[in-house]
Amino acid sequence: MLTIRNLHASIEGEKILKGINLEIKPGEVHAIMGPNGSGKSTLASVLAGRSDYKVTEGSVTYLGKNLLELSPEKRAGEGLFLAFQYPVEIAGLTTTNFIKTAVNEIRKYHGKEPLDAVQFLRLMKEKMALMNIDQSLLSRSLNEGFSGGEKKRNEIFQMAMLEPKLAILDETDSGLDIDAIRIVANGVNKFRNKDNAVLLITHYQRLLDYVIPDFVHVLYNGRIVRSGTKELALELEERGYDFIKNEVNEEQEA
Amino acid sequence: MNTIENITERFQQLQSTNPGGLLKQLEQDAFNDFSKMGIPTAKHEEWKYTRIGSLFNQEYLFTPDRPKSSFSGKELDAVRLPGYEQANELVFVNGMYSSSLSTIRSAELVVLSLEHASENEYRDIVLTHLGNSSKYVKDGIHALNTAFVHGGIFVHVKNSKVTEHPVYIYYITDARSVNILSQPRNLVHISEHAQVQLVETYATIGAAESFTNQVMEIIVEKNASVEYYKIQNDADHTNQVSTTHFRQVGKSYIHAVTISLNGRIVRNNLNIAMEAERCEAHLYGLYFLNGYSHIDNHTVVDNIKPNCLSNELYKGIIDDSATAVFNGKIFVQPNAQKTNAYQSNKNILLSDMASVNTKPQLEIFADDVKCSHGCTVGRLDEEGLFYLRSRGINEKIARSLLVHAFAVDILEHIKPEVLRNYVDQLISERLEFDIA
Ligand SMILES: Nc1ncnc2c1ncn2[C@@H]1O[C@H](COP(=O)(O)OP(=O)(O)OP(=O)(O)O)[C@@H](O)[C@H]1O
Ligand SMILES: [Mg+2]
Numbered sequence: 177m178l179t180i181r182n183l184h185a186s187i188e189g190e191k192i193l194k195g196i197n198l199e200i201k202p203g204e205v206h207a208i209m210g211p212n213g214s215g216k217s218t219l220a221s222v223l224a225g226r227s228d229y230k231v232t233e234g235s236v237t238y239l240g241k242n243l244l245e246l247s248p249e250k251r252a253g254e255g256l257f258l259a260f261q262y263p264v265e266i267a268g269l270t271t272t273n274f275i276k277t278a279v280n281e282i283r284k285y286h287g288k289e290p291l292d293a294v295q296f297l298r299l300m301k302e303k304m305a306l307m308n309i310d311q312s313l314l315s316r317s318l319n320e321g322f323s324g325g326e327k328k329r330n331e332i333f334q335m336a337m338l339e340p341k342l343a344i345l346d347e348t349d350s351g352l353d354i355d356a357i358r359i360v361a362n363g364v365n366k367f368r369n370k371d372n373a374v375l376l377i378t379h380y381q382r383l384l385d386y387v388i389p390d391f392v393h394v395l396y397n398g399r400i401v402r403s404g405t406k407e408l409a410l411e412l413e414e415r416g417y418d419f420i421k422n423e424v425n426e427e428q429e430a
Numbered sequence: 431m432n433t434i435e436n437i438t439e440r441f442q443q444l445q446s447t448n449p450g451g452l453l454k455q456l457e458q459d460a461f462n463d464f465s466k467m468g469i470p471t472a473k474h475e476e477w478k479y480t481r482i483g484s485l486f487n488q489e490y491l492f493t494p495d496r497p498k499s500s501f502s503g504k505e506l507d508a509v510r511l512p513g514y515e516q517a518n519e520l521v522f523v524n525g526m527y528s529s530s531l532s533t534i535r536s537a538e539l540v541v542l543s544l545e546h547a548s549e550n551e552y553r554d555i556v557l558t559h560l561g562n563s564s565k566y567v568k569d570g571i572h573a574l575n576t577a578f579v580h581g582g583i584f585v586h587v588k589n590s591k592v593t594e595h596p597v598y599i600y601y602i603t604d605a606r607s608v609n610i611l612s613q614p615r616n617l618v619h620i621s622e623h624a625q626v627q628l629v630e631t632y633a634t635i636g637a638a639e640s641f642t643n644q645v646m647e648i649i650v651e652k653n654a655s656v657e658y659y660k661i662q663n664d665a666d667h668t669n670q671v672s673t674t675h676f677r678q679v680g681k682s683y684i685h686a687v688t689i690s691l692n693g694r695i696v697r698n699n700l701n702i703a704m705e706a707e708r709c710e711a712h713l714y715g716l717y718f719l720n721g722y723s724h725i726d727n728h729t730v731v732d733n734i735k736p737n738c739l740s741n742e743l744y745k746g747i748i749d750d751s752a753t754a755v756f757n758g759k760i761f762v763q764p765n766a767q768k769t770n771a772y773q774s775n776k777n778i779l780l781s782d783m784a785s786v787n788t789k790p791q792l793e794i795f796a797d798d799v800k801c802s803h804g805c806t807v808g809r810l811d812e813e814g815l816f817y818l819r820s821r822g823i824n825e826k827i828a829r830s831l832l833v834h835a836f837a838v839d840i841l842e843h844i845k846p847e848v849l850r851n852y853v854d855q856l857i858s859e860r861l862e863f864d865i866a
Pocket of ligand 2: 347
């Protein structure tokens with residue numbers, strides 16, 4: 177589904193990604209962990225098509241297409257979804273209108289008729305129940321004044337509405353209370369099937385207790401320096417990143 | 431004969447047949463002021479960024495007494511604002527009030543010529559208030575309007591009655607055959623406890639030059655409440671200078687919204703003179719310009735008595751080669767302790783050629799006051815744009831959604847739903863999208 181080869185990216189001349197390799201197949205859940213500033217969100221942004229990052233080397237193939245050539249909206253049309261680490265606040269645009277526009281734009285991309293008001297409402301009700309989101313939140317301006325947890329839940333709600341093929345969740349678990357983590361995890365698990373895939377960026381084991389990853393990768397200093405299974409996440413939880421940093425630095429010195 | 435000579439000749443002709451009366455002196459003084467000051471140039475402090483001098487290089491038909499127009503009721507239908515079925519409609523054609531095109535639905539609304547009003551029971555009101563705006567707008571173009579004031583109307587909103595029908599005022603310019611200079615003038619008196627909605631709009635038909643120099647003075651008595659909307663969406667080639675002058679002579683409430691969407695040169699003066707304690711005024715403005723439009727909003731809030739509150743928010747969206755000016759003055763006079771006065775002006779530029787000059791001006795002569803002002807000029811938020819696009823919304827629609835979102839907190843202050851939807855529709859059409 178997604179093949180990243182030797183991906184290098186920089187921002188304002190600063191090299192952030194220094195040769196990422198990653199292969200994600202349909203049905204898989206991958207988790208990316210790694211210390212602050214290692215480049216996790218950069219990777220997510222590059223995949224979603226943020227234009228201030230410059231890809232200087234490497235390739236990304238998504239569903240047989242050169243992903244890097246597509247505009248952000250086309251990527252979304254092709255089923256890529258990024259839950260932002262810091263969802264943007266837009267005063268004056270209601271969450272409902274935003275999501276309705278998004279749903280119908282993606283339908284248009286696939287040559288489908290837009291949902292009418294009744295159909296849209298039905299879909300929204302269904303997903304609202306799933307994400308335990310209140311109507312009053314959705315009639316407010318997009319993310320404006322939302323609590324941290326509400327913003328994160330709204331991201332997953334959007335994922336549920338848009339039904340992407342590859343969902344990248346950038347620290348969607350950060351700042352969530354225990355109940356909200358369960359709700360988000362439940363949303364992700366309901367969404368999973370054999371045809372789609374999830375890339376979870378997280379700092380904590382907690383989410384991975386609910387959403388069991390097939391692979392865990394450690395991103396450090398712009399590279400994936402370790403890959404393993406869910407046990408790797410447990411080891412990181414116990415030992416922290418220092419042992420990996422030390423190993424990587426020793427390898428480099430050797 | 432150039433326009434100024436033409437105006438001078440018209441003035442002398444009219445004065446020779448003018449029987450005298452109260453208005454004659456006012457007109458003569460104003461004409462002298464006009465002759466002295468002339469058309470304002472960039473040297474005038476308040477006209478630095480708005481040039482209207484060249485508009486007087488062409489000839490206009492200027493017949494303040496006989497507006498020569500075949501403009502009909504049918505043609506009015508095309509420019510009526512939604513909600514008109516319930517509204518009082520006051521129609522001016524080429525500067526003159528047309529009673530045949532106007533509709534008065536409210537018993538509590540009295541409409542008279544200023545000339546008549548100055549001779550009957552309203553004499554004192556007219557005498558006291560007509561021309562008060564000249565204290566705030568000191569330039570030749572304003573004096574020019576006052577020099578022909580006897581063609582204007584007096585609108586009286588009676589005591590203690592809720593006017594359930596809004597008052598729509600249309601300024602029509604019929605420029606189908608010749609260039610037109612029109613000078614509508616009205617004095618509105620809102621009695622104690624009255625509540626009223628005033629809506630002004632401008633429409634030019636025909637392709638010849640259209641220049642409207644309009645003044646409205648509004649007197650707001652104790653416990654009265656006014657909602658005021660000015661909607662400017664006239665044709666590309668039209669020009670106007672439009673002054674709205676509020677005088678709060680008793681504790682009263684004003685809610686004013688100025689929406690400017692089109693016109694070649696548009697200059698608005700909005701004054702609020704708070705002459706009583708505990709007055710309250712809310713001023714909102716939205717200008718959304720494209721092409722070569724130039725729109726200038728000058729506002730003055732003058733706190734004369736203590737304990738008044740004013741809150742002002744103007745927002746601008748400027749595209750193409752359009753230019754905007756915002757100049758907001760707040761005066762706090764020595765007596766006006768416990769004034770609360772807030773002002774904010776926010777702009778987004780949608781093109782490299784677009785520009786805005788924004789200038790807040792606070793002059794505070796009292797010490798126990800709360801005042802604030804701020805202005806911003808920026809671009810559309812790139813973060814927001816990426817967020818929307820990452821959800822599959824194409825760039826053009828994403829931009830439109832963001833521009834619309836920026837305008838929303840002004841639109842929501844248009845209280846009558848029909849007008850709010852109407853303005854929203856105009857903006858959406860400009861943005862070429864449907865609001866979901
Ligand atoms: N505009 C910029 N100019 C220079 N450096 C930048 C810029 N934006 C981001 N960076 C740097 O890129 C690096 C990677 O940032 P990124 O957000 O990808 O980290 P992260 O792994 O997601 O961290 P966290 O766990 O804290 O979310 C950081 O060192 C950050 O300071
Ligand atoms: Mg991050």
